Amino acid sequence: MSAATAPEATRAATPRAARRGPARTTRVLPTAVLLLGALYCLVPVAWVLVASTKSRGELFSTFTFAPGTGLLENLSDLFAYGDGQFLTWCANSLLYAGAGAVLSTLVSTMSGYALAKFRFPGRDAIFYAVLGGVLLPGITLAIPQYLIMSELGLVGSHWSVLLPSIISPFGIYLSRVYAAAAVPEEVVEAARIDGAGEWRTFTSVAVPMLVPGMVTVFMLQFVGIWNNFLLPFIMLSDERRYPLTVGLYSLLSKGSGEPALYSLAIVGAAVSIVPLIALVLFLQRFWRLDLISGGLKG
Incomplete structure (x- = not known):
């Protein structure tokens, strides 16, 4: 009985967080890869949307993701x-x-x-x-x-x-x-x-x-x-x-x-x-x- 219950006692003594570690890693890694892929695809789109709001002077003088002030003028033109x-x-x-x-x-x-x-x-x-x-x-x-x-x-x-x-x-x-x-x-x-x-x-x-x-x-x-x-x-x-x-x-x-x-x-x-x-x-x-x-x- 003692030999049969030894593995169970060892498993019970193992911290639950340690057992969840590998499973968590296998879930986090694919999620991180998908997030990186989403960023790779969405960053150019975000830049185009932001750049469309910049006036000509703002577009060629700075490279930031801050919205500009020329959206209405750009649309009119x-x-x-x-x-x-x-x-x-x-x-x-x-x-x-x-x-x-x-x-x-x-x-x-x-x-x-x-x-x-x-x-x-x-x-x-x-x-x-x-x-x-x-x-x-x-x-x-x-x-x-x-x-x-x-x-x-x-x-x-x-x-x-x-x-x-x-x-x-x-x-x-x-x-x-x-x-x-x-x-x-x-x-x-x-x-x-x-x-x-x-x-x-x-x-x-x-x-x-x-x-x-x-x-x-x-x-x-x-x-x-x-x-x-x-x-x-x-x-x-x-x-x-x-x-x-x-x-x-x-x-x-x-x-x-x-x-x-x-x-x-x-x-x-x-x-x-x-x-x-x-x-x-x-x-x-x-x-x-x-x-x-x-x-x-x-």
Whole structure:
């Protein structure tokens, strides 16, 4: 009995804090790494927001995170530049990102649902091709896309930026994975037995279950198209069709001969973040509703 109880006595004598030490360390280290990563990502954004409030003299004379006094003047100069050219760039970005994200979400959802719920020859080959597209960097497709649009006579138009944004390999892959998990085979078969066609089964049965996945695809595509620079930079030559990314780059290019444009570019970059923040705040309720519905079902 004494030999059997000796380890228990030793464990009881060991301070509880000493036993918790390694566990605490394993929790603190990942948290510290995540905090450092968050700082690395957020510090440039914070600097842009602070720099947008500085007047030209404050911007070029000091480098601090203290807010400046020129925010209203900077905004006025930005929206007055080129007779409202910045607003035109904003409208173009909303067109490219909004229409492109909506169309891409529809195509990705239908493609992912078909790959998940239908059996047809070549399905696996198509899925592996989609995976290959996910692994392929988008920058490598810019020149082939330019050549295709040139053959179609669309270079320089809104379509040259919009059409390549509709097909998203990652969106199709994500929709396929989500459809396989969120839409039970039994529900689809029950709809077919009740006489519903494939289109009605998809629109009336599957789509309500796929809404959270569709919202995710929409948000990823919107942010990706909104921040896209290379494709519109290659496709467009008319400043009236520039999105914000290319428009702000043109301001920076002209700023080498006119330093005042640096302030406009910084303020424009800060303003361009606002729609993305608003989008995330608006769409997060769909994820929250999905979590609540899942909890009620449980």
